[in-house]
Amino acid sequence: MQRLDYADYQVLRQGARVIEADGHGEKVLLLPDGNFLKLFRRKRVITSAALFPYAQRFASNTEALRKRDIPCPRILATYRVAEIERDVVHYAPLPGDTLRQLITGAEPPPRALLTQFATFVAGLHERGVYFRSLHLGNVVMTPEGELGLIDIADLRTYPWALRKSLCLRNFQHMLRYEQDRDWLMQDGGLPFFQAYATHAPQRWDSGQLAERLS
Incomplete structure (x- = not known):
């Protein structure tokens, strides 16, 4: 992570459009060249973010995903603006x-998209990717027709497939969003969970899984 003077930061963000902000200030900026700046605030004096900043986690997670052939953003640089x-x-x-x-x-989205997403989630779990913020707003369909992940600071990877408890936690998080839930749980959730169970690293009964999460 590079140290960046405030004056140089101002030059870097010149002409940017604020995409996201909160009461503490800017969070996401769209630059004129189409690239982004994502800002992370340290919320406490003593925090794990001081040792492993979220910007660095974001960068490290992109590398971990690329090693697993999962599309994701491309890091240009990480900075500390003191x-x-x-x-x-x-x-x-x-x-x-x-x-x-x-x-x-x-138009209603094709059922094939639901199946593709279920297969994608199973692939994440098989490759040891636990993305606590996994929801439909953080999954991108690329122009090549592949699915990938964005906004990945809140992500962990393991050298083994996820255990069932983490898989369930992932689903519970996805189903917190009403629009996502309505789509994923269409027809009682069976189409989604049947496709997931077919490709999942763990053995699941898709009907019981749908019933448990309904």
Whole structure:
């Protein structure tokens, strides 16, 4: 992680459009060249983020995903801007539309998309990827028709397939979002969980899994 003076940061963000902000300030900036700056604030004096900043986690997670052939953003640089107490990741976005965008339209999304997503989730779990913030707004369909992940600071990887408890926790998080839940649980959730169980690293009864999470 590089140290970046505030004056140089101002040059870097010149002409940027604020995509996300909160009461503490800017969080995500879209630069004129189409790349992004994502800012992370350290919320406490003593925190794990001081030892392993979220910007660095974001960068490390992209490397872990690329090793697993999972599409994700491309890191350009990570910075520490001491004057504003922010860690910053500068990255090129993963092109495409989020699944949430794709299922929001006049035409119902094809069932094949549901099956593709279920297979993708099974692949994540098989490759040891636990993405606590996994939801349809963080999954992108690329122009090549592949699924990939964005906003990945909140992600862990393991050298083994996820145990069932983590898989269930992942599903519970996804189902917290009403729009996502309505799509994933269509027909009682059986189409989604049947496709997942077919490719999952663990043996599941898709009917029991759908009933448990309904």
